[in-house]
Amino acid sequence: MTPSATYRLQLQPDFPFSAAEDAVPYLATLGVSHLHLSPVLEAVPGSTHGYDVVDHGRVRAELGGEDGLRRLARTARSHGLGLVLDIVPNHMAADPRHNHALREVLREGPGSPYARWFDIDWAAGDGKILLPVLGGRLGDEMDGFRVDGDVLRHGEQEFPLRDGTSGLPLPELLDAQHYRLCWWRLARTELNYRRFFTISELIGVRVEDPEVFAATHAKILELVRDGTVEGLRIDHPDGLADPAGYLERLSVASGGAWTVVEKILTGPEPLPAGWAVAGTTGYDALHRIDGLFVDPVGAAELLGHYRESASPAGDRGGYWQATVRRAAYRVVTHELAAETALLTRLASRVCAEDPALRDHAPWALRTAVRELLVRVPVYRPYVTAGGPRTESAGAALDATAVSDAKAVFAVREEASAVDVVRELALGRLGPGSDRAAFCDRFAQTASALRAKSVEDTAYYRYVPLISANEVGGDPGRPAVAPEDFHAFCARLARDWPATGTALTTHDTKRSADVRAAVAVLSECPGRWSRLVAELARTAPAAPDPQLAWQAWQTAFGCVGFPAGEQAARLAPALLKAVRESGLFTSWTEPDPGYERAMSDFVAAGPAAATGPARELLTEFAATLAPHVRANVLGAALVQLTMPGVPDLYQGTEREYLALVDPDNRRPFSPPSPNAPASAKEELTAAALRLRRERPGVFGESGTYAPLAASGPAAGHCLAFCRSGEVVTAVTRLSLRLAESGGWRGTELALPDDGVWRDLLAPGREFSGGTVAVAELFDERPVALLSRGAPAGTSDPG
Template sequence: MTPTATYRLQLQPDFPFAAAADAVPYLAEIGVSHLHLSPVLEAVPGSGHGYDVVDHHTVRSEFGGEEGLRSLARTAHAHGLGLILDIVPNHMAAAPRHNHPLWEVLREGPSSPYARWFDIDWAAGGGKVLLPVLAGRAGEKSTRFETGARDDGTLVLRHGDLEFPLREGTAGLPLPELLAAQHYRLAWWRLARTELNYRRFFTISDLIAVRVEHPEVFAGTHGKILELVRDGVVDGLRIDHPDGLADPGAYLGRLSEATDGRWTVVEKILTGPEVLPADWAVAGTTGYDALHRIDGLFTDPVGAADLLDRYRDFAGPPGDRGGYWTATVRRAAYRVVTHELAAETEWLTRLATEVCAGDPALHDHAPWALHTAVRELLVRVPVYRPYVTAGGPLTEIAEAALPAEAVRDAKAVFSVPQEAEAVDVVRDLALGRRGDGPAHSAFCARFAQTASALHAKSVEDTAFYRYVPLISATEVGGDPGRPAVSPEEFHAFCARIARDWPATGTVLTTHDTKRSGDVRARIALLSECPERWSSLVAQLTGVVSVPAPDPQLAWQSWQSAYGCAALPAGELADRLEPALLKSVREAGLFTSWTEPDPVYERAVSGFVAAGPGSDTGEARAMLTGFAKALTPFVRANVLGAALVHLTMPGIPDLYQGTEREFIALVDPDNRRPFARPSGGDDEKAALTTAALRLRRERPEVFGDSGTYAPLAASGPAAAHCLAFSRSGEVVTAVTRLSLRLEEEGGWRGTGLALPDDGPWTDLLSPGREFSGGSVTVAELFADRPVALLIRSGAVPVR
């Protein structure tokens, strides 16, 4: 059954299946149709997220095991709720002690029946798997190696808390010979950057990629999930990171067949106008494309441009601290491809060189030229990856991933035109041309997988933290260079979704968003008052006793503090400091995760404690006063975004706690255990419950057979009213850019045309009814800046 709305619960040892079951009555009451659970299979002990799977055959014991999950399902079903599971096909934890398939590969080497599970370049490692797990060079730490035995008598090699299998017949060797005799090489963690010879998740060496393109690997990694589906425990799936797979389309087709077409969405980030491949056997995405459109509605394009100029003036000089978005992305991509993904680039170069060596027409392409071509094309892929397999059909979507201008610009790097032809060779290989041998096929898949990792790391995890004029725009799936979305663009997006992917997911907040939807709604308001904001930052800079170590940090710190101004006293510093330290490490301008600068980081902590994170003092009073003055306009953004999300085409997914005001920064701040709200009125909660119950009671209005139609406002403030109808039976109307609206003089007689004479009742104010084919917007929004209308006499919402 297609959900009407899902609710994401982030499971963790402190919030197991039993706790989720306790929440079921409340979630059924607010109106969702399905629980959406984070990964449930056995993971590294203590894991707070579950994406580091170690055993695909076992439901996680720390959550209550399989019986705990089945009990949760029974409770959910008894209350009319289904279960959606988040599954992780791309990778497992590279933790040999817990990961049995990996343990066997390390023990038996390439002859292990599990060797095909993992994407390992044995030749590059001299027949060994590089394990970059040591704190220092192996020679410096050799005295810490020792052999021992497990409780069952199995002989193992130990290094501190780490444990590794011993190759048969090597246990009695002297230590140097014993280390050399294994099918793996234990190494300093810093060697992963250049020497790693297994595919991983992005740049995280602790997560080793899995080759689910092989039928036996698919069967071995999906057996338990498919059993739970067949038994009726699980009703749908969310697929984590399909871009990491060799052939996402084929995988999704196999999965759909195995699950008999259960509702499935993929965590696929669509860049700009990119669309989901039409032949993917899914209901759609998890919804970041919708998030970008919703946020953009409440961002003023003129004010955002003004804010960018003021940011440049404040943060200058030019470059990552004040430059243009596209330039920031390109610099970040070069940094990542030459540094964090150096091993992946070398792997692609080896494959390309192998292809050229086997083709007389390509013999004279030098490895350095191929390496340069690989690098220059990778940094110019405008989307996450091409979708093509070697020898398969070349689609328009695949060609758009390596457009002609990318080839032209990549060639311009070469000084000799003949050497620049290496770019054509690499592009052809990446698009599945130039033959169909093993190296050709491997290059095609690996290029796509590396492009995905590069795009994610350079944009989401680097550029988003370097380019901060308006940090509400630096969200996954967004375009900080063009953060605003016009009503016309939004309506066109919704019409396409309603036509092509009516059951796709939509979101405002997830476990991965850098800021919750409510925080972004507050910060987006700064695009409506850029001059007031820049003036405030200048004043704050003058009153804080501890200066910021750089102006870019100051700008984003104050925006973050303003976005979290609703937090109770005493919480802000504890939550703001870790988020900002993560930000500067990800940006990599002054410090990083792998090359930390403790002096700079201490300066960050000192500034946050004295200024943005302080609960007292002149700066806090100034920021609080600024935030209080904007409260009515924040209300319009928060309620407007929530109502649009809940009633637009697609299946809304609510992240735990977001039915009410939810203030959260980047993980792990946003992954705190769920707590059922108790007491107190909350306007957003009332709106959410009304919309969710309406969706549940009227699925024909919002589902596959429903329709979407924009509604036009008319009058001097028409641009500030966004409205649409669903199947002619429900009308959503919200106020956008409300601060600008007030400055312009209010609604001034602006009217909204309704689908017909009605009468219409506002579900958010049940005593208010409207008749006639149109209504004045000022009257419609007399009680609140949003309205949810249904035909009077329609099925009551319970």
């Protein structure tokens, strides 16, 4: 069944199934139809997220095991709720202590029946799998090894020994294994297994193999078939060799259970029409909703102030596309060097097997691979070797990308390597298994490159308006025009009516309420710039001005953090930001001096609980509070009533201020039954109950129609009607609205028939026809109207 709304709970040892069970009565009252659970299969002990699966056949014991999950499902069902599970087909934890399948591969080598589970290039490792797990070079770590029966131990790590090798001297024992233990830094250039992005601790799984699919999905499918689970969320489909094939197989095996995929769409990129899913997890909706509350003129002015204040180099945070390109070059030549080397080997082998393709030097093929990868404008092309040509795949490697890649070559004839690599990437060239392998791995590597260079690097370098730096967003064009939003919603209603929509997730870098606050700065760029200058005079100097700009925006967005939490929560998030950016320090090459200076600045300035800087921030935030509130309520109502299935992240029905993980993954705590409901919670509950009570209005057969305001402030009112029965109206850019004189006679045209009741203000009614927007928003900056039924009839829907 299709949910009316889902509620995401982050399970962890401190919030197991029993805690989720305790929250069921509250969530049922709130109005959602399904609990959306983070991964539930057995994971590395102590994991706080569950994406490091070690056993697909067991429900995680630390959460309460299968009995606990089934009890939760029964309790949920008794309250009218179902379960949606987040599953992780792309990867597992690369920890042989807990991952039995990997352990057997390490023990038995390529002859193990489990070897087919993983993408391992045995030839590149001379018959061994590289394990980059040592803190130093092997020679410096030898004293740390000890043999214990049939395992080799090193600190807390353990590795299975090949039969008959336990009695060998240590150097010979190490050489006799099917794996090579090495310094962790070698992963960049020598790793020979597919991993999740650049995380060597997560090894890729070959679910395109029917036997591997069956083994890794048996428990999940059992839970679906017996009714314990009613829907699925698919993590990172772009990591798979054949996403379309996987999703089709899963749909058939699950009986067509409602399924959404964590697919990040770029710009106008559509979700592939042939995918057997209900839609995405909602980052495409998040970008459009957020953009409604960004002033394009003010955002451009804010960018100018940022460049003047922070003086970033053009490709190090000054210009968006240049920043992305430089970050991509860095990632593809460093963190993904091993993946690039594999693609070069595959291309070289294809060329060697075909006389017509010979004499392309490995360096030329490597250059072509690199130059095309950094120019893929989306996460990846979708194509299978020898399969039909698709317009979207060709667009991912278009003529401009080819021409620009060729321009890097000094000799024109050598640039023909670009044509070879493009045709290989699109599955059109070469014979045999190497062609298919290249096609798959190019797409998988493109996805990892896009994620690491954009989400995890450029988003932390280009920071004029940090609310725009969100998964699926476009910081270079942060504003979304109302007509573009309406067109997006019309496409959803037509093509993907049961898709997911989201505002906050476990992966968002800032919660929706933090972003809503920061977005207001696009309406007062000059005031913000002057405040930053004044803050700089009251606090210690930051080690770099880009950090200062980002840190002060972060502090403003989180000004509502509980007293005493600013330092404990801002400091880790900002440290993560500067390490991810890689401009002055990084995870792998930290600069202690820079990080000390950063810590001192944050503690005395943005995270200070008292003092002049805190007073300035608090006073500034107070003047903007009504406009932040308008953004928060507006974004929430739009998400809850637009086409699609809204997913609420735990706690976001109330004010929810959170930064990047782990800050946003703290255990969930339902509110006290006696706690007064906030305006946001009242709005959320009203919209959720309406969705549940009137599924025909919001479901797959529901319609979407923009409503037009008229008058001097028409652009500040966004409104739409669902199925002719429910109207959503919100205020956008309320600060600019107030500064320009308010609504001044602006009117909204409601559908003509009947009486429209305001569900957020009991007793308020409006007749069909035009209504004064000032009257509509008299009590709050949003309105949710439901058509009243004529006398003697019941409400439709």
